[in-house]
Amino acid sequence: MTLVLVVLNVTAVVLETVESLYLAHKVLFQYFADVSVAIFTIEYILRLWSCDLDPKYRHPFLGRLRFALTPLSLIDLLVILPTYAVLAFPTDHKLLRSLRVLWTFRLLKLSRYSDSLQTIMDVIRAQQRELAMSFSAIIFFMVLSSTVIYFLEHEAQPQRFPDIPATMWWAVLTMTTVGENFYPITPLGKLVGGLIIILGVATFALPTSILTSGFVEELERRREEKEAAAKESLEKGP
Amino acid sequence: MKQDLKTRIYGVLEPGDEDSKYFDPFIMGLIVLNVAAVVLETVQSIYSAYAPLFYAFDVFSVAVFTVEYILRVWSCTVNPRFKDPVRGRLQFLVTPLALVDIIAVLPFYLPIFFLDLRFMRAMRLFRLFRVLKLARYSEALQTFVDVLRLKKEEILLMFFAIMILLVVSSSLMYEAENAAQPEAFSSIPVAMWWGIVTLATVGYGDVYPITLWGKLIGSIVVILGIGLFALPTGVLASGFAEVLAKRKEDRKMQKLRCPHCGRYIGDLASSAGPCDERPEEK
DSSP: OHHHHHHHHHHHHHHHTSHHHHHHTHHHHHHHHHHHHHHHHHHHHHHHHHGGGSGGGOSTTHHHHHHHTSHHHHHHHHHHHHHHHHHHSTTOHHHHHHHGGGGGGHHHHGGGTOHHHHHHHHHHHHTHHHHHHHHHHHHHHHHHHHHHHHHHHTTTOTTTOSSHHHHHHHHHHHHTTOOOSOOOOSHHHHHHHHHHHHHHHHHHTHHHHHHHHHHHHHHHHHHHHHHHHHHHHHHHOO | OHHHHHHHHHHHHSTTSSTTTTHHHHHHHHHHHHHHHHHHHTSHHHHHHHHHHHHHHHHHHHHHHHHHHHHHHHHGGGSGGGOSTTHHHHHHHTSHHHHHHHHHHHHHHGGGTOOOHHHHHHHHGGGGGGGGGGGGTOHHHHHHHHHHHHTHHHHHHHHHHHHHHHHHHHHHHHHHHTTTOTTTTSSHHHHHHHHHHHHTTOOOSSSOOOSHHHHHHHHHHHHHHHHHHHHHHHHHHHHHHHHHHHHHHHHHHHHOBOTTTOOBHHHHHHTSOOOTTOOOOO
């Protein structure tokens, strides 16, 4: 039931940004948002109230505080917070607009229910060292290559390559093989750029391969667990 | 007493020791800030607002790095590999890491002797080499180096295959397109730019074939070449998986205890000597 509500909420947030739809059904959107926030608030309060049944959060005050600080509870809170902030500061439109971003966090509420999202989180957690490593390799390579390209191209194309941060954008577009209309034109720039492409595409693909092997490992582990459980129940017999 | 001071300084400078607990993060932070400064300095608006700050920071970091370099050269004789006061120090000076250290500070001192401004600007580029100093400290970069070393032959082979494909396809493309587009395909090296951009699937769209033959050759090259260009990615990925699996295994081994004497396997392997309570083999 909450699952359906979350999906509907995310759909509503997305559709609201379509001007014509929003103007036609403004009241409906507002009504739906109010009702869902009310339900989410009750859900949050009930979760907070009942969490001391879990032995991990048994202490009536400290346990509840610890529970409130878990990522899932923080998401629950972030989802309902914007509406109450709007009630508290009704005139501050800038704050209101920026808080709307938080509404998309409703999508994250799904992670409580979805097995596949949980798997993704597990894989990322299991490979976090390796992922951090590959990301630092990427950043290292990106900074190095965009500095070299900046020095080679800045004079020929001061508009396109005005400074190193702008050249980093070139590096990202190139090495993710997106390839925007944004490229070196000097002979030396093309030579070094070609080398960067050959090496960089492989570097940028590292997280993909790490995640892939992580997924394979995780799924294999799950299958093994399932098989072991099935075997155990067979051996016990009726 | 002097020898003790030298040993202690050597311990502080070498990363990963208990002695260098505070020194390592300090130098790492300084290197990262230095690279950030090189990057941000090129943004005109930021540079003109904080030019003195950038200069002061550069002077400060060069001072720290110079002192670090001198102390390293002075104390390297503690390491048995560089024991000889003169020959050992010379040997130390030409190790890759020591060379990186000197290249990182040299651009600051060179303009004092050469007053050519353009030359100075190019030398600023070398300040980025300070990031290579990080290799000494970062496990991630070390992993990268390990992977490259492990897969050296495969990567070289693939590089070779890519180069052959690149040269062949660019030559064909040059023949097919030069008449129609003398500007874009003016020579084979220029056509190779098309080759790299196309085969890596970047596709900037600045040069592309327009003749029938060019399009035909281009299509065949792309179909064959994309697979070939993806190979280094796969090789690097498997290399990473191998190195990381080995590291995981090592970490697991370090937690294992010897069943006979109860000491950690990792300790036994390094310094504590073999387990002497091994039971008689039957």
